[in-house]
Amino acid sequence: MIRVVLPFHLRKLAGVDGEVELEVAAPATIRSVLDTMEERYPALCGTIRDHDTLKRRPFVRFFACKEDLSLEPPDTVLPEPVVKGEEPFLIVGAMAGG
Amino acid sequence: MSKIRILAGTKKGAFIITADGKRKDWQVSGPHFGGWEIYHLKGSAVDPNRIYASQSSGWFGQIIQRSDDGGKSWHTPGSSPEELQGPGGFPRGESNKFTYDGDAGTHKWYDGSQHPWEFKRVWHIEPSLTDPDTAYAGVEDAAIFKTTDGGKTWKELPGLRQAKGHLWQPGAGGMAVHTILLDPKNANRIYVAISAGGAFRTDNGGQTWKPINKGLKSPFELPDPDAEVGHCVHRITLHPSRPDVLFMQKHWDVLRTENAGEQWTEVSGNLPSDFGFPIDVHAHEPETIFVVPIKSDSEHYPPDGKLRVYRSKTGGNDWEALTQGLPQKDCYVNVLRDAMAVDRLEPCGIYFGTTGGQIYCSADGGDSWNTVVRDLPPVYSVEVQMLK
Secondary structure, X not given: OEEEEOOHHHHHHHOOOOOEEEOOOOOOEHHHHHHHHHHHOHHHOOOOEXXXXXXXXXXXXXXXXXXXXXXXXXXXXXXXXHHOOOOOEXXXXXXXXX | OOEEEEEEEEOOEEEEEEEEOOOOOOEEXXXXXXXXXXXXXXXXXXXXXXXXXXEEEOOOEEEEEEEOOOOOOOEOOOOOHHHHOOOOOOOOOOOOOXXXXXXXXXXXXXXXXXXXXXXXXXXXXXXXXXXXXXXXXXXXXXXXXXXXXXXXXXXXXXXXXXXXXHHOOOEOOEOEEEEEEEXXXXXXXXXXXXXXXXXXXXXXXXXXXXXXXXOOOOOOOOOOOOOOOOOOEEEEEEOOOOOOOEEEEEOEOEEEEOOOOOOEEEOOOOOOOOEEEEEEEOOOOOOOEEEXXXXXXXXXXXXXXXXOEEEEOOOOOOOEEEOOOOOOOOOOOOOOOEOEEEOOOOOOOEXXXXXXXXXXXXXXXXXXOEEEEOOOXXXXXXXXXXXX
16 A cells, blocks of 8 residues: 655545555656546546656656656655655655745 | 535536525535646536546646536546457547647747747636537646547637737746637637737647737736737637637736637726736626636735625726625635636526635626635636536
């Protein structure tokens, strides 16, 4: 079970409180976690990554185990603690604006 | 007695504001989608409780929201659990998918070079006059999209960008289709306005479009006095009783046409400034129009710190300042292009919102004004519905 933490606005959009728990087939990657989450919560389609290119939106960042995974390739396998559910996969709205 | 419902889009959410036909005691509901930019929301003419909203943010992009109960509850079309379980497949999570048709191509950039078309957000949603599931979306970078399934999916009408789109250029606020007018007497005729592309018309339901900018003079922005496109049109409007007569607030100049845009004539007359954004027509007097003059394109506030709506009862040229109830000193707000609307009560009500967060209403055709609400986030858009 993979735990995902969404930013406030996306939690409201998806209609969830707290963390999201997802069953993701091994090997769990950034791409497969996002695929599973969009399947569960279709309202999130297009908000984290582009509909067509599937590229991460510029002001959305990914973190796990105190590492910034934002620039890693989408098929990067997630760290073991995330796969085991010991650590969450964090989707964060970047600090921007004023 | 009729009920009035104001739909206000702001920089930090949507607000739904209601009162009875006296238009005095207003109840404010919101913010809906707090923290998100709501460029526009508008109700269906045939089902007023069907409301479409454009929600966006710099972080998470575009969202389309729909309410089927007058704004009490909202959902992203096509994403509800019921639809997910429906037979035969469904357009899942595509209500915010705005993909240009085919090769997106390029348009003119600030430095004169060509720049790829990139979708940014929906500026304006115009529901069909006859079908609650059909609506048009004007988007940045400038294009028009159409839905026929209540907002679940959107398809571009690419003929618009073929009207010399490579010569359109963004203004300071971006390059967007911000105005969509549906001809109530001719279902195949639609007008749009683009900053900075100009005004365009289709007579075949959106398949092909022609520029309708003859008579527009833009010497500071366009050196070519006969430029067919590229004009910074801020807003166009019409009265439903005679849809061939249109009024325009351009970057500079107020204009009118008698022939569906084939030729425009300036009617700025005695306005203190002919720069501005909104323009609207009185519900019962097709020759009575309203504008809000702004000092200049670099100052974006009313002349002399006085917020004045100007009314012409002669279709332009002769204008009178309407000031009663509006701040007449130290006022430096702006009124954006989609932030003025009229109701059809007798007497006609006129409404507008400001970048200072105020919404004003005149319940007597503009003679006097009252504050509906004072301290909202900057107001992007105002629409008004009459309910039974």
